[in-house]
Amino acid sequence: MKLSDFVKIIPPSVRDTIFRREYWSASIGEAEAKGETADDACDKCKKKIEQAFEGDYAPTLINFEGYTGIAWRTPYHWTYCIKRISTDSIYGVNHYTTRQEAIEAMRDQAACMQEKD
Numbered sequence: 001m002k003l004s005d006f007v008k009i010i011p012p013s014v015r016d017t018i019f020r021r022e023y024w025s026a027s028i029g030e031a032e033a034k035g036e037t038a039d040d041a042c043d044k045c046k047k048k049i050e051q052a053f054e055g056d057y058a059p060t061l062i063n064f065e066g067y068t069g070i071a072w073r074t075p076y077h078w079t080y081c082i083k084r085i086s087t088d089s090i091y092g093v094n095h096y097t098t099r100q101e102a103i104e105a106m107r108d109q110a111a112c113m114q115e116k117d
Helices: 038-053 099-116
Strands: 008-010 024-028 031-035 060-064 067-073 078-084 090-096
Touching: 008 038, 024 038, 031 038, 060 099, 067 099, 078 099, 090 099
Parallel strands: none
Antiparallel strands: 008 024, 024 031, 060 067, 067 078, 078 090
């Protein structure tokens, strides 16, 4: 059996319409990829699945001047949020490619928030 036996493959649309799709699409679960051929789309979908299992998923917690920030990874990207300890407001939910980018952005935003208070 091959991965393509389990992948939903959608060919390019042949109709000349406004929403014409000129690429092949492959998906399995939430992983989806596009390619020039069905095999290309399948290979890209396989790479997305493999990337979801690579690397570190350990979250990072930072406390800074009354704010607590947490950065975590999903199968798609790194993200973070910041919460002021004395309130219920959440700040800065964004998406980043790497853990380090998310942590740096979280630290920068927490420092800016401190300056405003």
